[in-house]
Amino acid sequence: MGALLSAALLTTTGAVRRPGPAGGQLIVESNQTVPLVHVIVASRSGSAADPRHREGLTNLAAEWARHGAGGKSREQLDAAFDALGATLEVETQPDSTRFEGEVLARNLDAYLALLADVIVRPNFAPAELQRTRHELLADIDESRNDDRALAIRFFVRNLYADHPYGHPPDGVKAALEAAKPDEIVGHFRRHFVGKNLVFAFAGDVEPDALAASLKKAFRGLSDAAAPPPNPLELREPVPPKGWRIQLVDKPDRQQTQLLFGHPAVRASDPDFVPLSIGLAAFGGHAMNTTMMNEIRTKRGLAYGAYLNMSERRGVGAASAWVFTGSDKTVTTLKLALKLYVAFMTKGIDDDTAEFFKRYLIGAHATDMDAPDARLAARVSAEIAGLPPDFVDTYGDRIRAQTPAAINAAIKRRVHARDLAITMVATAAVMKKLLLDAKVQSTAIDVVRYDDY
Amino acid sequence: MAVLALPIFACAAAGRGGGSGKVGVGVDRGAVATGAAAGNAGPTPVEVARATFGRMTAVKWRLGNGLEIVLAPDPQATTVSYQTWYRVGSRNENEAGGETGLAHLFEHLMFTQTKAMPAGSFDREMEAAGATANAMTSYDFTAYVNDIPPAELAVAARLEADRMLNLDLRKNQVDTERDVVIEERLSAVEDSVDGTLEELVFKQAFKTHPYRWPVIGWMKDIKAVTRDKAVAFYRRFYAPSNAVVVLAGKFDAAAALELLARSYGPLPASEPPPPDDAKPERAPAAEVRATLVRPLPADRLVVGFPAPALADADRAAYEVAAEILAGGPSSQLPRTLVVDKQWASSVRGDVAPTRDPGLYAIWVQMTKGHTAEEAERIIVDATAALVARPVAASQLGMAAARLETELLRQLSSSHGRAEALGNFEVAGGGFARLYERAGEYARVTADDVRRVANKYFAGGARSVVIARPGPGSDGANDGNDNAGDGARGD
Numbered sequence: 041m042g043a044l045l046s047a048a049l050l051t052t053t054g055a056v057r058r059p060g061p062a063g064g065q066l067i068v069e070s071n072q073t074v075p076l077v078h079v080i081v082a083s084r085s086g087s088a089a090d091p092r093h094r095e096g097l098t099n100l101a102a103e104w105a106r107h108g109a110g111g112k113s114r115e116q117l118d119a120a121f122d123a124l125g126a127t128l129e130v131e132t133q134p135d136s137t138r139f140e141g142e143v144l145a146r147n148l149d150a151y152l153a154l155l156a157d158v159i160v161r162p163n164f165a166p167a168e169l170q171r172t173r174h175e176l177l178a179d180i181d182e183s184r185n186d187d188r189a190l191a192i193r194f195f196v197r198n199l200y201a202d203h204p205y206g207h208p209p210d211g212v213k214a215a216l217e218a219a220k221p222d223e224i225v226g227h228f229r230r231h232f233v234g235k236n237l238v239f240a241f242a243g244d245v246e247p248d249a250l251a252a253s254l255k256k257a258f259r260g261l262s263d264a265a266a267p268p269p270n271p272l273e274l275r276e277p278v279p280p281k282g283w284r285i286q287l288v289d290k291p292d293r294q295q296t297q298l299l300f301g302h303p304a305v306r307a308s309d310p311d312f313v314p315l316s317i318g319l320a321a322f323g324g325h326a327m328n329t330t331m332m333n334e335i336r337t338k339r340g341l342a343y344g345a346y347l348n349m350s351e352r353r354g355v356g357a358a359s360a361w362v363f364t365g366s367d368k369t370v371t372t373l374k375l376a377l378k379l380y381v382a383f384m385t386k387g388i389d390d391d392t393a394e395f396f397k398r399y400l401i402g403a404h405a406t407d408m409d410a411p412d413a414r415l416a417a418r419v420s421a422e423i424a425g426l427p428p429d430f431v432d433t434y435g436d437r438i439r440a441q442t443p444a445a446i447n448a449a450i451k452r453r454v455h456a457r458d459l460a461i462t463m464v465a466t467a468a469v470m471k472k473l474l475l476d477a478k479v480q481s482t483a484i485d486v487v488r489y490d491d492y
Numbered sequence: 493m494a495v496l497a498l499p500i501f502a503c504a505a506a507g508r509g510g511g512s513g514k515v516g517v518g519v520d521r522g523a524v525a526t527g528a529a530a531g532n533a534g535p536t537p538v539e540v541a542r543a544t545f546g547r548m549t550a551v552k553w554r555l556g557n558g559l560e561i562v563l564a565p566d567p568q569a570t571t572v573s574y575q576t577w578y579r580v581g582s583r584n585e586n587e588a589g590g591e592t593g594l595a596h597l598f599e600h601l602m603f604t605q606t607k608a609m610p611a612g613s614f615d616r617e618m619e620a621a622g623a624t625a626n627a628m629t630s631y632d633f634t635a636y637v638n639d640i641p642p643a644e645l646a647v648a649a650r651l652e653a654d655r656m657l658n659l660d661l662r663k664n665q666v667d668t669e670r671d672v673v674i675e676e677r678l679s680a681v682e683d684s685v686d687g688t689l690e691e692l693v694f695k696q697a698f699k700t701h702p703y704r705w706p707v708i709g710w711m712k713d714i715k716a717v718t719r720d721k722a723v724a725f726y727r728r729f730y731a732p733s734n735a736v737v738v739l740a741g742k743f744d745a746a747a748a749l750e751l752l753a754r755s756y757g758p759l760p761a762s763e764p765p766p767p768d769d770a771k772p773e774r775a776p777a778a779e780v781r782a783t784l785v786r787p788l789p790a791d792r793l794v795v796g797f798p799a800p801a802l803a804d805a806d807r808a809a810y811e812v813a814a815e816i817l818a819g820g821p822s823s824q825l826p827r828t829l830v831v832d833k834q835w836a837s838s839v840r841g842d843v844a845p846t847r848d849p850g851l852y853a854i855w856v857q858m859t860k861g862h863t864a865e866e867a868e869r870i871i872v873d874a875t876a877a878l879v880a881r882p883v884a885a886s887q888l889g890m891a892a893a894r895l896e897t898e899l900l901r902q903l904s905s906s907h908g909r910a911e912a913l914g915n916f917e918v919a920g921g922g923f924a925r926l927y928e929r930a931g932e933y934a935r936v937t938a939d940d941v942r943r944v945a946n947k948y949f950a951g952g953a954r955s956v957v958i959a960r961p962g963p964g965s966d967g968a969n970d971g972n973d974n975a976g977d978g979a980r981g982d
Contacts, residue, residue: 073547073568076900118822125893142897178837178859181789185685291787295678327615340671343679363679395620402622406571406639410905
């Protein structure tokens with residue numbers, strides 16, 4: 041096992057960087073295993089750039105741009121992508137808005153022309169705005185079918201309150217209905233300028249030839265300065281006080297989706313890597329974590345119990361997820377909170393630190409085996425302000441951490457007594473169970489599952 | 493997307509693996525047993541098949557005890573996906589005996605302990621090696637999936653070979669994992685609209701074939717599982733002659749083969765598993781329907797049509813037809829229902845990648861003010877149009893290109909490649925068929941699409957399940973719940 045700690049496990053060919061169109065950043069990783077190319081063009085502005093009372097504006101703008109461009113109607117554009125065997129979808133996250141897809145390598149140049157149409161020459165046809173708005177509102181309704189997605193939608197608000205990270209990237213109904221065409225177009229044009237874009241490609245592609253093709257395809261892309269970040273995003277989020285429980289009331293639930301967490305740390309903070317080791321030991325995606333051992337393996341209380349930390353440019357969250365039967369929810373909640381308090385107080389021991397360092401180094405290599413996953417990780421690191429070599433040197437960064445550094449980061453960044461707690465459950469049943477069990481919350485707020 | 497999606501798996505240990513935690517998809521058993529019995533493989537592995545696709549080559553070997561090994565090295569990979577595919581799934585369960593869900597529950601139990609390794613050792617050793625270990629169960633197989641750093645390949649070989657025959661089940665572990673599976677079913681079925689719809693669409697379509705019961709099993713059977721039933725299941729189905737080890741990724745083929753032969757070679761050949769006497773059933777044979785009520789914004793619909801098996805000669809043309817119906821954004825049903833009429837917020841189609849004839853399921857989420865019957869009429873008309881007239885060359889080209897992209901996407905990672913090779917090996921006529929499939933899409937003609945449409949869509953046979961908004965829903969109306977007894981807690 042010692043070899044694990046000395047060998048470089050992630051032996052990809054690495055990525056090369058080139059100047060992208062109009063001052064953008066180009067990242068390319070060549071891999072000829074299959075004749076396919078994975079593509080991401082990301083704006084460094086995500087849902088956190090949504091203006092106040094316009095939650096979802098950034099996503100709406102990108103979706104509208106995708107629905108007709110370069111003089112092609114939405115139907116013609118869709119058919120053009122399909123004819124290439126290609127995909128192009130919009131993915132809006134708090135820190136970035138991404139056009140991402142795949143294309144057969146033989147069709148790359150034609151794909152770039154269509155992609156450039158979407159980003160540089162969107163039609164912004166009024167009739168498509170109406171349809172796009174209707175579809176996004178319907179998507180929000182549909183997302184309520186999935187109890188986990190529903191829980192996350194409410195949880196981010198409970199966790200971040202009015203911080204720009206506190207609303208769902210797909211927005212809220214009133215804001216989407218209120219957005220005017222001019223403000224949507226203006227918002228898109230401010231944020232989709234070359235200097236605010238990351239162009240990333242992985243697969244059967246050659247960097248220099250790609251750079252030339254991109255320059256040609258994206259002729260006309262604005263080289264205006266990148267917009268300043270939303271000043272609200274730069275604020276430290278106001279953490280919860282005590283255990284703030286939010287019950288998302290949905291009828292006939294036999295199981296509870298339970299999330300809890302707190303703001304933790306920026307990805308660029310020195311505490312980010314050591315804290316990620318500590319949190320992985322407590323609830324990362326492994327079977328030997330504290331949460332899985334105590335909640336699933338020993339007691340069979342839940343199918344899964346996890347805790348992750350988001351990689352954000354701003355202050356990301358440490359957030360835990362457990363789903364368990366309604367009759368076991370209070371027991372599971374009290375146990376999970378007790379474990380998290382103990383984790384905050386005691387940290388982890390040396391053996392555990394070494395175990396999870398090894399696990400994370402190996403798991404990173406397996407996570408990064410898929411070219412599309414590697415590409416997404418490189419873009420996320422770039423957007424989050426991490427060093428350009430972060431993905432390739434991740435193992436070294438983990439290896440360098442000591443148990444003392446990990447525990448110091450836990451002590452500074454884990455706030456187990458101040459948590460936002462969100463539960464999707466049938467409130468009439470769950471609230472009584474919580475009160476009967478005397479869970480020491482500062483509040484138990486009940487909200488309907490379809491009112492936000 | 494229609495081709496290699498595996499919507500019917502119950503990933504038993506989905507809590508496993510999946511990420512670093514740092515941030516943020518043959519050869520039938522008769523052929524295998526015959527090969528081993530004929531003594532065509534001694535102590536030295538014997539090469540039995542080879543296939544190449546572009547830069548990728550996969551070779552199948554057989555050991556003297558009947559174990560088969562498929563090796564697909566890729567020098568550009570960063571890891572090795574080490575997968576063990578057992579030819580046992582829910583199709584091998586005894587429904588009349590109240591043993592549905594046993595294959596899946598057993599998948600959980602494979603992570604407990606062996607005669608040589610104490611409880612928890614498997615996960616501890618794998619995770620200490622930097623590996624992620626997971627597993628999945630389907631109608632036709634159970635697969636154990638380890639993605640592991642290349643230098644640690646021997647760890648996986650030792651642990652997987654050990655648990656193939658040496659599992660040491662304890663009652664308390666069976667009890668605990670049963671509780672975990674109950675929680676899994678609550679999440680995946682009882683509290684999931686799609687889980688309930690999927691269970692019903694298969695149950696009412698199939699009258700005799702084992703595909704009629706869910707992979708995860710009926711709740712009453714899960715609750716009745718005992719250690720003795722689990723042990724008997726293990727002894728029947730877990731043996732070298734009933735398994736295929738698939739490796740894809742960064743490894744030296746000769747060294748890996750030597751390691752696997754050394755690790756598994758000493759395992760004794762076992763009695764062949766009981767004969768799989770499930771008779772293929774074209775299902776549904778007629779129109780069958782159910783409705784239920786759930787907290788929904790608007791109606792949700794699933795329509796299941798008869799579909800050919802993964803290895804069937806009709807399969808490529810059928811997948812092209814499915815792609816034309818509900819594939820990319822310009823395909824017929826999304827274009828009509830989501831974009832033009834705006835009656836639906838999403839439409840997707842899945843052709844089950846099953847060993848026997850299965851189902852092609854089309855899923856539709858209606859928008860408020862529109863009923864599932866409106867979408868069903870559009871779907872029926874679209875399938876009838878495929879029967880009535882040839883599709884345009886442009887539609888054929890789009891569908892073939894999109895299916896090629898989807899296939900390449902799966903082959904682009906070690907994990908995806910091993911999964912696709914394993915699925916074709918146990919359920920698709922052999923691993924080499926995977927590599928032939930991409931070329932088949934491009935050769936499908938308009939006449940082929942019309943022929944398969946006539947064969948599978950004409951006549952009106954379909955399994956329809958509709959979920960309507962119920963009390964407490966924003967879109968609630970007076971729903972009529974006539975769901976079958978599989979809807980809750982069966």
